[in-house]
Amino acid sequence: MLTPNPPSNMYPKNTNCRNIVPTRRSRPLLATLLTLALTGNFLFGQTTPSDDPENPDEVIELSPFVISGDTEGYVATSSMAGTRVNTHLDEIPASISVVTKDMMRDLGVQNSGELLNYTVSTEVSGSSGNFSGVSTAPGSLQHDSVNRSFLPGSRVRGLANADNTRDFFLTDVPWDGFNTERVEINRGPNAMLFGTGSPAGIINQTTSKAHLGSNTTEVLMEVSNFGSTRAQLDNNTVLIDDKLAVRTAVKYSDDRFQQEEAYVRDKRAFMAGIYRPFELTTVRANFEIGRQNSVKPEWRPPFDNGIMSWFEVGMPAVNPLTNEVTLLGTPTARVSAVNEDGTYRGSWTASGAEPLPILTGNMGGGWGSDNPTIVFDHPDAVGTNMYGLDGVYALTNRAPGYWGGSMVGMVLSRQYQQVQHNGLVGGSAYNERQISDPDIFDFYNHMLDGSNKTEGAKWHISTITVEQLLPNRQGGIEFAYNNQYLRTSFNNPFNWATYGISIDPNVVLLDGSPNPNFGRPVIASDSWSTETENTRENSRLTGFYTLETKVGPDWLQRLLGTHTVTASYNNSSAYTVTRGGRALVAGPEWIYENPQAMDHSNGAPYTIANNAPRGIQTVVYLGQSADNPVDMNVQPISVNVQLPGTDSLPVY
Numbered sequence: 001m002l003t004p005n006p007p008s009n010m011y012p013k014n015t016n017c018r019n020i021v022p023t024r025r026s027r028p029l030l031a032t033l034l035t036l037a038l039t040g041n042f043l044f045g046q047t048t049p050s051d052d053p054e055n056p057d058e059v060i061e062l063s064p065f066v067i068s069g070d071t072e073g074y075v076a077t078s079s080m081a082g083t084r085v086n087t088h089l090d091e092i093p094a095s096i097s098v099v100t101k102d103m104m105r106d107l108g109v110q111n112s113g114e115l116l117n118y119t120v121s122t123e124v125s126g127s128s129g130n131f132s133g134v135s136t137a138p139g140s141l142q143h144d145s146v147n148r149s150f151l152p153g154s155r156v157r158g159l160a161n162a163d164n165t166r167d168f169f170l171t172d173v174p175w176d177g178f179n180t181e182r183v184e185i186n187r188g189p190n191a192m193l194f195g196t197g198s199p200a201g202i203i204n205q206t207t208s209k210a211h212l213g214s215n216t217t218e219v220l221m222e223v224s225n226f227g228s229t230r231a232q233l234d235n236n237t238v239l240i241d242d243k244l245a246v247r248t249a250v251k252y253s254d255d256r257f258q259q260e261e262a263y264v265r266d267k268r269a270f271m272a273g274i275y276r277p278f279e280l281t282t283v284r285a286n287f288e289i290g291r292q293n294s295v296k297p298e299w300r301p302p303f304d305n306g307i308m309s310w311f312e313v314g315m316p317a318v319n320p321l322t323n324e325v326t327l328l329g330t331p332t333a334r335v336s337a338v339n340e341d342g343t344y345r346g347s348w349t350a351s352g353a354e355p356l357p358i359l360t361g362n363m364g365g366g367w368g369s370d371n372p373t374i375v376f377d378h379p380d381a382v383g384t385n386m387y388g389l390d391g392v393y394a395l396t397n398r399a400p401g402y403w404g405g406s407m408v409g410m411v412l413s414r415q416y417q418q419v420q421h422n423g424l425v426g427g428s429a430y431n432e433r434q435i436s437d438p439d440i441f442d443f444y445n446h447m448l449d450g451s452n453k454t455e456g457a458k459w460h461i462s463t464i465t466v467e468q469l470l471p472n473r474q475g476g477i478e479f480a481y482n483n484q485y486l487r488t489s490f491n492n493p494f495n496w497a498t499y500g501i502s503i504d505p506n507v508v509l510l511d512g513s514p515n516p517n518f519g520r521p522v523i524a525s526d527s528w529s530t531e532t533e534n535t536r537e538n539s540r541l542t543g544f545y546t547l548e549t550k551v552g553p554d555w556l557q558r559l560l561g562t563h564t565v566t567a568s569y570n571n572s573s574a575y576t577v578t579r580g581g582r583a584l585v586a587g588p589e590w591i592y593e594n595p596q597a598m599d600h601s602n603g604a605p606y607t608i609a610n611n612a613p614r615g616i617q618t619v620v621y622l623g624q625s626a627d628n629p630v631d632m633n634v635q636p637i638s639v640n641v642q643l644p645g646t647d648s649l650p651v652y
Contacts, residue, residue: 063282063467064476064544067182067206074103080168081186081204084568085544095187101180110177110230110253112164112203113152119185122162125153127257127297143300144499148490150174150292150457156187156200163197165204166461169482169538170197170572173459175205178232178251179270179288182206207286207463210247210274212238226256247272258444261451261636262297266290280469280476285462292457301443303500304433306410307521307629310503315519318359318408318505321512325359359505363409363524363619372586376620377517379450380638407510409524410502435501441634448501448523448622450637452493459486475545484536491529491583493618493641498525501622501634519625521632526617527583534576541569584616584643616643 064085067078076098078088089096097119109115116124125133125146133146133153146153151174156162162185164171175183187201215237222230232251239245248271255264272286310316314327412432438444447453461484469476504522506515544567549560618641623632 063469064473066209066284074100076100076182079184081184081202083564083566084168084542085564085566087564097185097187099183099185101177101182104177104180104183111152112154112174112183115183116154116203121157121187122185123155123158125149127299131155144492147296147298148453148455150455150486150488154200154203156185160198160200162200163202165202167207167463167480167482168202168204169463169480169484169540170536170574171205171461171484172486172534172536173288173290173461173484176251176266176268178234178268179208179249179272180205181208207288208234208247208249208270208272209284210236210245210272212242212245212274212276214238224255226258227254228256229254242276244275245273257297259297259447260445261447262295264292264294264296266292280471280473282467283465284467285464287460287462289460290458292455294455295447295451295453296455298443298447298499300499301434301436302441302448303412303498304435305412305498305500305523306502307435307440307500307632307634308433310410310505311629316359316505317507317518319508320406320408320506320510321508360409360411363407363502363504363506363522373617373619374584374641374643376618376637376639376641379620379622379635407506410505412500432500435629437630440629440632441501441636446636448499448636449492449494450639452637452641454489454491456489457486459484461485474548475543477541477543480538480540480542482536482538482540484534486534487531488534489529489531493527493583494523494525495528498523504621517621520621521623521629521634522619522621523637524617524619526615528580529583530578530580532576532578534574536572536574538570538572540571543567582615584618584641586614586616588614 067080067086076089078086079092079096079098080086081092081094081096081098083092089098099115099119104110104115107115107118109118113124113126113128116122117128117130123129123131125131129152132143133155134143151164151172154162154164164174166173166175184204184206185201186204189197189199189201216235218234220230220232220234222228224230230251230253232249234247234249236245236247249269251266251268253264253266255266256262268288268290270286270288273284275283277283311329312331314331315329317326317328318324435441435443441448461482463480463482465478465480467476467478500523501521502524504515504517504520507518509515545565547563547565549557549562551557620637620641622637623634626632
């Protein structure tokens with residue numbers, strides 16, 4: 001029951017200063033690495049060719065176009081990240097960090113989101129990252145674009161996002177440790193590698209290669225905090241000695257987080273092959289296919305979309321049909337649009353007075369307007385009520401005044417604060433206020449929208465290279481072709497600005513009956529869904545020749561030295577298609593089968609180009625009415641917000 005007493009515990013507590021980042025794991029509680037070492041069919045996953053007693057001085061020649069990570073351990077001695085051919089690191093005039101597979105395994109990292117926390121001058125966004133990476137907008141920070149991104153953002157040397165490459169081909173697919181031999185971080189300009197790139201540098205994945213040395217099999221299983229699991233298999237099989245080998249790898253991971261609703265499920269399969277028809281001719285190919293489904297964790301508290309400001313201005317009770325406002329409590333903030341007796345004093349058009357600074361025309365952007373609205377009475381209830389207004393009735397029967405006969409909602413907290421601090425220096429720059437008291441909502445362990453926000457990705461990548469060396473191995477040429485396809489999707493019944501808790505201030509419904517949900521915490525919004533398809537096609541031709549001075553005395557040969565000339569040609573194309581719109585939409589008959597439905601903006605019938613009223617608004621009540629925010633017992637949404645199919649909507 002609501003009383004006029006102001007709440008005593010409405011402000012965030014200063015004692016709850018824990019880290020909000022819901023990490024997937026602090027470090028594995030139980031990490032089991034099972035490596036099957038088998039001779040013949042059972043060998044260690046990473047081996048070197050055994051010594052041949054008949055040829056003790058035999059030298060294994062490695063391709064200048066390939067870096068092998070099979071025997072590196074922690075220390076890498078060469079890289080292709082500076083010259084496009086295999087070069088000793090101490091001869092490359094660039095800032096390059098190389099992280100080998102063994103080092104990544106001992107650090108317990110499997111992707112960029114985890115690795116870049118440990119490397120020099122690098123930062124990464126996301127729930128495991130060390131910087132936010134959010135974009136800014138007037139009065140707010142855009143968290144959702146970062147949270148739903150398939151490829152985590154990065155920052156190198158504090159400058160910008162690094163380019164992500166796969167065997168030095170630009171890619172939109174994040175790498176995973178199951179098919180990675182090493183990761184190279186080249187800080188700074190890198191046009192020699194593949195053309196114009198980010199000034200911050202590149203982060204390159206060297207994929208696993210099939211090798212002709214031996215048969216190997218490796219199995220890895222891991223169990224981590226919060227129930228995360230990971231399993232992967234890596235097998236190399238030599239089919240024809242010194243001629244043909246195939247390497248396959250598969251991986252499944254189910255990452256869980258402190259927030260109970262969050263997960264990231266990732267499935268990948270990879271195959272690589274090598275064929276050497278002649279001693280100096282090598283053909284390599286690999287193919288990867290994968291899919292990821294996720295409800296990524298929220299690393300921010302929910303916005304205060306009215307749950308705090310409603311108490312601050314005195315718990316206003318609004319009649320949406322008459323525009324009357326009554327304050328049930330004592331205001332603790334400036335309320336310039338309310339008389340001393342608590343009644344509403346006017347609107348923008350009536351007297352020029354400022355409306356009550358926390359109230360807006362529509363709850364959820366459309367309840368009581370032309371849009372149908374689906375209402376969930378409880379966070380664990382199936383939607384049982386749908387409300388809507390057809391065009392003609394909305395146009396001719398709305399009450400006059402500021403709210404126009406719609407269910408009244410609460411403004412965003414930044415709008416409220418900007419009005420409250422109008423005229424002060426910086427008053428127009430206030431951002432969204434967030435609920436930092438977990439006693440109001442336990443954002444450490446739950447997400448406000450439950451598992452309704454979903455992300456998805458599906459991709460396939462193929463690469464083929466043909467290499468030909470000169471008889472003396474002083475020169476060679478390589479042709480490489482790479483093709484990538486990635487489709488990502490994002491679906492949310494609530495848009496970015498409404499990840500917050502509001503209040504229903506309406507004392508009556510639009511039919512005049514008492515509102516049973518008055519004073520209850522609520523989330524109200526329209527929906528949003530996007531799908532993006534990225535296609536990349538790359539071809540590259542690389543050649544080199546090594547010049548050795550073999551004329552004159554030894555001192556002259558040493559003085560002139562050995563020089564390698566490298567030339568590279570790269571051709572890349574990228575094609576992106578993005579589709580977006582409302583995730584929940586009514587059928588076209590909502591506006592087209594009513595011959596009287598009119599567009600309020602110009603009085604003309606609705607057309608396919610102007611059918612915004614088909615977008616369905618969602619209203620979910622999250623708790624009970626109370627005298628203070630803590631006692632409202634705000635709970636996360638525990639059901640999927642879905643449409644009921646065909647239903648009847650009352651018209652007020």
